[in-house]
Amino acid sequence: MSIISVNDNGFLDKIKNKKVQFSCVISSIETTKYIPISGVNKKVIEYTPAADMELVVLGKSLSISTPPIDATGCPSPATITRANVDLKDIPVLTVDAGSAVKPKIPYISVDEKPTGDIYKGKAMDNSKELFKMGEIIGKNLTCDVLIIGESVPGGTTTALGVLLGLGYDAKDKISSGSVENPKELKLNVVENGLKYAKSKDVFDVLNAVGDKMMPVVAGMAFSSAKQGRPVILAGGTQMASVLSVISEIDKNYKKENILKSGLVSIGTTEFVLNDKNADLKGIVEQIDENVPIFASKFDYDKSELDGLKSYCKGSVKEGVGAGGISVYSYANGLNLNKVRKYVEKNYYKWFSVDEWIILH
């Protein structure tokens, strides 16, 4: 089987042969400009969300000369998402919650300005409004199933901050897009930022150390579940953090019991689920043990490309909804080796050697 299931509640049956919308909420974080919490190359970090979404929608990046790629040649997970979108003809919606560089494709604008400096506890001042914007987006979609991914460089640090701020045991459980997870650094940043949180209320915690993607995704999930639409939160520990936001908003504000509805799941990659430096399952079960986690497998060990093999050694792991969209596609008949072959076929087109040298 190409999907690993944890706490399965029959969710996969609800997404078979249904009209799906893949959406991806993007944001930049000011802190990444001067503290190396993200593994993304500093020269391209501001371009990453835009370039990711251009690749997913158009099959090529426009804002930079190649799609994002790390120093080991490991390509952005947007390559996996693009494979799914193209092979299964999945419609894509980009939601801008403050990407520093705007994608050169149509996108839903909810906040122009990037997430602020989480080290200073100044992530945003409008998390409640962003939640409402997310609710409006979800209410006005026409799909039967909604996948929500993210592209937020530095986003595992905000995930850590929000989980800690809401009282979860998350210190050694948060994943990273790098082989070497700079855990101490991330912890220092969010512990400092949390000092400035006005209260332990979820919106105050978000305002201090969250990122703008989080309340938007939470809002989209609420209004979708309210309409009976199954939602895949497509991501790793970042989406676990969004799950904690959803749970907290439900407890204190909405009182809709959406996590009990069976309509909200987490969809990620095997690389995150099996990450020995993190514990996605351990976080999710603290929040609500009824929420299922599905992880898509990849046969990247069979690839002749070192860049793809790097995924198996802990590079990148997840992002741009790659794991969750693959869960949907696999549940709807796509074979995992088709994803690999699609990425392999396009790898040299996307990352011509000349361009790659310029970037690194």
Place this chain on the structure above:
Amino acid sequence: MSIISVNDNGFLDKIKNKKVQFSCVISSIETTKYIPISGVNKKVIEYTPAADMELVVLGKSLSISTPPIDATGCPSPATITRANVDLKDIPVLTVDAGSAVKPKIPYISVDEKPTGDIYKGKAMDNSKELFKMGEIIGKNLTCDVLIIGESVPGGTTTALGVLLGLGYDAKDKISSGSVENPKELKLNVVENGLKYAKSKDVFDVLNAVGDKMMPVVAGMAFSSAKQGRPVILAGGTQMASVLSVISEIDKNYKKENILKSGLVSIGTTEFVLNDKNADLKGIVEQIDENVPIFASKFDYDKSELDGLKSYCKGSVKEGVGAGGISVYSYANGLNLNKVRKYVEKNYYKWFSVDEWIILH
């Protein structure tokens, strides 16, 4: 029957019991700042598209204190659109093609800057790119039926300009949102603007005297029809102008014969179809006599509100997709007097007397 059909080709059967998306493309036009081509109150003209869409999506305007209303108390057609959206639970998508004031709701951004000065032939320089943006939007929707409306103050003038620029007999056929249609003025503006068009190519004509809504709507229609999705161009003579753009792009670029597919229709109000100072049918039949026109009726003569009765005397007539969305709703069981009653019920809430006095 509450729908008047012209050149009926069975289109209405294709939109029954189907998942619909209402979309509305908005733009401002620089020329309206200094030439009174639009009947909209000058103080609120820049706020009109934003306030219209806020009303449609939220049930109230946020950017100004009441929804747009003319000097006779005749409310924006957004009130009709809102009635349909609320009564039939229709999802809404706002597309910003350069509204001067941005709506305080999520919107798809395709161009931040308003349409330029059409008197100087400088409407835009990117109509081809905007067409491609529209194509991407249409390709990535999940609905079965697409309604596309517009809110573009001054848009009947750009409609005239484009039709004349493409060689159609349109001089005395273009409608207006005012009782007194300033035909001479509009003609002077576009005849001057057309002197600057680089060629008679559709994109050059758009760049000179079009508005940014037009290529975006054309693109959305192309990619939708390509997927077999029925499209209602929801508007009056402005949408006839978009139809001429579609026809021209098809002839010279796309060669997809989309107007022969039977999937593209015009949906408007009886107030436009029966406008004695205009000739929607005469324009559409010059472009392609196979394109059906549907006009929704309203029993506004029965209203006790002068503001609603004004529609029957030629005020406002159409806009924000009011006619087309009503065609969809009527075809799906909504009774026309429910629309009137909804607007009547909310009229005093929307337009409290105090606010109304401030604005006029």
